Amino acid sequence: MGQHRRHTARRRFLAPTLVTTLSALTVAALVVGTRSATPRATAVASPENTVAAPFPAPAPTGTATPTGTATSTATATPTATATATMTPAASNPPGTTATAPATPEAATVGALFSGSVRAGNHFCTAGVLHSATGNLLLTAAHCLDDPGGVLFAPGYRDGRAPYGTWRVTAVHTTEGWSRDGDQDEDFAVLETAPDAAGRRIEDAVGGTTLGTDEPFGTAVRLYGYPADAERPLLCTNTTGRQSTFQRVVDCPGYPGGTSGGPWISAATGHVIGTIGGHQEGGDTDDTSYSAYFDHTVAALCAEAVAAASS
Numbered sequence: 192m193g194q195h196r197r198h199t200a201r202r203r204f205l206a207p208t209l210v211t212t213l214s215a216l217t218v219a220a221l222v223v224g225t226r227s228a229t230p231r232a233t234a235v236a237s238p239e240n241t242v243a244a245p246f247p248a249p250a251p252t253g254t255a256t257p258t259g260t261a262t263s264t265a266t267a268t269p270t271a272t273a274t275a276t277m278t279p280a281a282s283n284p285p286g287t288t289a290t291a292p293a294t295p296e297a298a299t300v301g302a303l304f305s306g307s308v309r310a311g312n313h314f315c316t317a318g319v320l321h322s323a324t325g326n327l328l329l330t331a332a333h334c335l336d337d338p339g340g341v342l343f344a345p346g347y348r349d350g351r352a353p354y355g356t357w358r359v360t361a362v363h364t365t366e367g368w369s370r371d372g373d374q375d376e377d378f379a380v381l382e383t384a385p386d387a388a389g390r391r392i393e394d395a396v397g398g399t400t401l402g403t404d405e406p407f408g409t410a411v412r413l414y415g416y417p418a419d420a421e422r423p424l425l426c427t428n429t430t431g432r433q434s435t436f437q438r439v440v441d442c443p444g445y446p447g448g449t450s451g452g453p454w455i456s457a458a459t460g461h462v463i464g465t466i467g468g469h470q471e472g473g474d475t476d477d478t479s480y481s482a483y484f485d486h487t488v489a490a491l492c493a494e495a496v497a498a499a500s501s
Contacts, residue, residue: 321398330451331467402461415449
């Protein structure tokens with residue numbers, strides 16, 4: 192139990208230029224930063240820890256209707272709406288990659304932007320995490336360590352944010368990541384503020400439930416936004432075991448920008464990984480990695496819920 196201890200090299204994301212203007216008081220209030228700040232999200236939990244209590248089944252309050260974005264006027268009529276039941280996305284034959292169809296599940300996945308939401312300005316991928324607070328995202332820890340100026344656009348396509356945008360307000364990582372850059376803990380939970388219409392992110396698009404301790408040989412749907420493309424990718428394949436705390440999957444054509452993309456179990460519909468971990472997601476575009484999701488990520492998510500509730 193406790194933290195996993197391993198180190199990693201960098202790849203699979205394009206770092207944003209983030210200008211931090213937070214005062215000392217704001218930093219204390221928002222719990223931000225990873226490598227360059229005092230650790231504040233120590234994921235220590237008992238082996239029997241589960242996600243059943245803090246993460247009940249999704250129950251969005253309505254369908255996803257487009258609104259204006261908080262910092263951009265780029266909106267469009269969405270081609271899919273989010274319902275209480277996440278409809279599994281269509282996929283090509285296993286191990287092939289194509290543009291993700293616009294489904295309710297795909298609407299819970301989006302791109303992270305540094306500043307305005309516009310074509311070519313996104314640097315990583317994230318997915319909406321179902322929680323009691325309804326305002327959390329899951330991504331890779333190596334994607335960012337400060338929320339300043341970062342926006343999330345779920346269902347982003349072709350320069351447009353059909354469901355609106357949400358401002359990231361806090362970044363939660365484990366002590367193992369913030370202190371040592373432990374590749375086995377390369378995951379982060381982000382808090383978001385309500386959008387311009389006062390909606391929480393889950394109110395707009397729903398969210399995906401966290402899954403832990405699932406077998407390595409699990410079929411997953413792998414999503415990601417390439418930094419040089421304006422539509423998300425989707426590939427379905429069965430994961431393998433790269434090491435004790437690392438999953439691996441062969442899906443061609445996942446370049447920089449896809450870091451943080453969710454691994455959604457085809458069997459349960461739960462998110463069981465995020466592109467990151469070993470080599471920060473992989474040093475080739477055709478093989479991706481994820482830190483294994485167990486009690487460590489469950490404890491981090493529980494801590495993020497507690498922080499967002501306070």
